[in-house]
Amino acid sequence: MTTIAERAAAAAGRTDTAPAAEPGETFTSPAAEPLPDLSGYVPREGEDWDMVPVHIAWLRVRRDIAYIGKGDDYKENGKTKYNFRGYERTVAAFGPITLKHGVSVIPHRVTPSHRDAKSGKGTPMRESTTKITWRVYGPKGDFFEMESEGESLDYADKGTAKAQTIAQRVALLVAGLIPTGAPDSDESNIERGEAPPRTAGSYRDEILEQGTSRQRMAQINYEIKQVGLYNTKVVNEVGDEEELGAFLFRIGQERFAGGGQ
Structure with a gap:
């Protein structure tokens, strides 16, 4: 007897099904295989649609797909950096089943x-973000709506199309509750480090910036008292040593003597 996953794979023209996981086990993503050509797919004779409400039809789609592993890989310099479920693999699974x-x-x-x-190397690029409201229609013509977003960076004129395909993939996978077989995100943990304490020199530089407002100067006054830097000596704008608190007061008086902000 074939499993649901095997039947779904057969309908989509795939053979890369994953075995059912035993309690305590996780799915293992199958190796990537060539995607099937669905251009000529039509329902077989006698396969009339059941006239059921859209939410029932969608549940049947979910039941038949069951699983899409991360069978695509992203490579740099010939080495795989990570695996993912690409747009074509997702559509190849959902297309025939829907x-x-x-x-x-x-x-x-x-x-x-x-x-x-701009890219990390300074090359001009275009960032596209697309929010899409999708309607999922059933065989009776009723529908429900869902939303998703996609974003992309592109050098030419494909940014919008890329963002839309990402949004579609996200919508299908999220609404379909399709597992990946990847490790759970809760299995990894990153400890947040403490921000390094500010130095008297960094406060001096901020005080000297022309864009530092009166309100920010008042906040700096509070901060340097709290961290014990008020009486710390710094080299001022003319090269002399001056206590940070006195330096702050003097620059503030000079800059805002006329009531400026």
Whole structure:
């Protein structure tokens, strides 16, 4: 007898099913395989859709897919840095199964935004963020809505399209509650380090900045008293040593004597 995962894989043209996990075990992502060509897929003769409400049809889609492993890998210099579930793999799983159950996932409202950005090497790029409201229609024509967002960076004119495909992948995987077989995020823990204490010199530099406001100067006065730096000597703007508190007061008087902010 075949399992649900095996039946779902067969419908999608895949063979990379994962065995059911025993209690205490985790799924292991299968190796990546070529994705099937779904361009000619149509329901077989006699496979009429059951006229059920959309939430029942969607539950059937979830039941038949069951699992999509992280079978795609991202490489740099020929070495795999991490595995992921790509857009094509996700659509290859959902495409035939949604067709089988008479389900359509249609973008209903698209809200894009863009801004100029730069890569780490300073190359001009375009950042695209897209929020999409999706309508999931069932075989009877009723629907429910869900929202997702995607973002991308691109050198040319593909940023919006990339952001939309990411949003679609996120919507399908989240609404489908599809497991990955990856380690749970709670299995790792990163201890937050304490921020290094500020030095008298860093306060001096901030005080000298023309953009430091009167309100910020008052806050600095409070901070340096709290951390015991008020009487610490610093080298002022003319190269002489001066206590930080006195330096703060003098610069404040000079800069805001006319009532400026």
